Amino acid sequence: MPDRLHFGPDDLLRCRFAVSPLWETQEAVRTLKRPDRHGYHPQWLRRIRGASAGLDLAALWLLMPARGYCPDFIGPPPIGPAATFEEEIAAVRAADPGAAREELVRALASTPGAADSALGRTLLADPARAVRDLADAMEAAWHALVEPDWPRLRALLEADVAFHSRRLAEIGLGALVAELDPRFTWESETLTVERSAGHVRHLAGQGLVLMPSVFAWPDVVGGHDPPWQPTLVYPARGLAGLWAEPSDRTSEALVRLLGRGRATVLAALTDPATTSALAHRLGLAPSSVSAHLGALRDAGLLVSRRYGHQVLYARTPLGIALAGGGI
Incomplete structure (x- = not known):
């Protein structure tokens, strides 16, 4: 139904x-155990193979049934539209142990035998410790699986x-x-x-x-x-364009499409950046970079977001595909 x-x-x-680094971490952990989710992420899976081998994710996986309930306190709704991982994991650590235990019981019931397993009994016996251990596991997963690629x-x-x-x-x-x-x-x-x-x-x-x-x-x-x-x-x-790697130089096809200045700016924007940061990186005048950024944004290849006194520019999915050679 x-x-x-x-x-x-x-x-x-x-x-x-909202955008949630904590939620992406939870889903990255789940993706490691779900081959049906691997289709878009072979490059990521190869890159994190060594880091993931050093993680103890057994308790998190036990609480992530393929069909059923996952405890809400592990991945609560985002605090705001752009909360940091540190803010979100602090909310996980502050979960009430009594309420957390009720959610653990419900999650373990979604997998036959989970509540009676040694790990399931350990989680239920001391919910305050379970909250701490699960938060620690999630934080370790963030650092190993998601944080390096978060930009x-x-x-x-x-x-x-x-x-x-x-x-x-x-x-x-x-x-x-x-x-x-x-x-x-x-x-x-x-x-x-x-x-x-x-x-x-x-x-x-x-x-x-x-x-x-x-x-x-x-x-x-x-x-x-x-x-x-x-x-x-x-x-x-x-x-489809998420893991496309930028080439060492601006492609001539992209130059013919956009012009050298705009193609160079688009290719250089591997991570969100300000006008001044890009100008410094490329050795160009800020006024020239600003003009290129405005044209690329108007064409739907970039988006801009204000954070305090700064305006950060980032590629759209189309911009990512073009910069990665998908033209």
């Missing part, structure tokens, strides 16, 4: 997009959010949901998700968090029962 999320008037005002992942996720935020302003939530993923449909103020879980929830003024994910593909994930804020996780746009 599909999931159904019923919206009231207040819920429509409280929908937001690249964040750029793709933020490009997805920027694109869909613009579409939300153009066409509204009801039309947008089907663009996020074909398994989402909207009718009569109800968002239906074609999954086998069969959950029904009235949002009751909490609204909904919409979150793109690199590692959740090919799944869509509905998360967080009360009191957690409802969250829907969907595969981010542009996964």
Whole structure:
């Protein structure tokens, strides 16, 4: 049966997009055990093979059934639209042990025999220690699996959010949901998700968090029962170009398409950067780099986001594909 999320008037005002390094870490851990998720990530899997071998992920994997419930306190809804991993893991460490134990019981029940296993009994016997150990395991996974590639992942996720935020302003939530993923449909103020879980929830003024994910593909994930804020996780746009490696020099094909100056700027933007940082890196005048960045953004190859007093530029999925030679 599909999931159904019923919206009231207040819920429509409280929908937001978010990016979560903690969630990506959780899904990266899950992806290691799910061959059906490996299709877009062979380069990443090869690169992290040695680092992943040194991790103890047994407890996390025990709580990640292929079908069933995963404890919400391990991957709570994002604190804000751009929370850091440090902020998010602090929330995990602050989980109430009593509430965490209830979630552990429910998660272990999703896998036959898990609650009676030695590891399952250990988790349930001391939930305060379980919270600490699971947070430690998640933090170790972040450092080994996700943090080295986080600038690249964040750029793709933020490009997805920027694109869909613009579409939300153009066409509204009801039309947008089907663009996020074909398994989402909207009718009569109800968002239906074609999954086998069969959950029904009235949002009751909490609204909904919409979150793109690199590692959740090919799944869509509905998360967080009360009191957690409802969250829907969907595969981010542009996964096909995610791991494309920039060449040592700007390709002549890209130069012919964009002109040398713009091609050089696009190729150099391997990580989100400011105008001044790019100008310093390329040895160009900031005014020239600024003009190129504006043209590339207008063409849909970059997005810009303000962080405090700085404006960071990052490639969109199309920009990533072009810079990686996908033209």
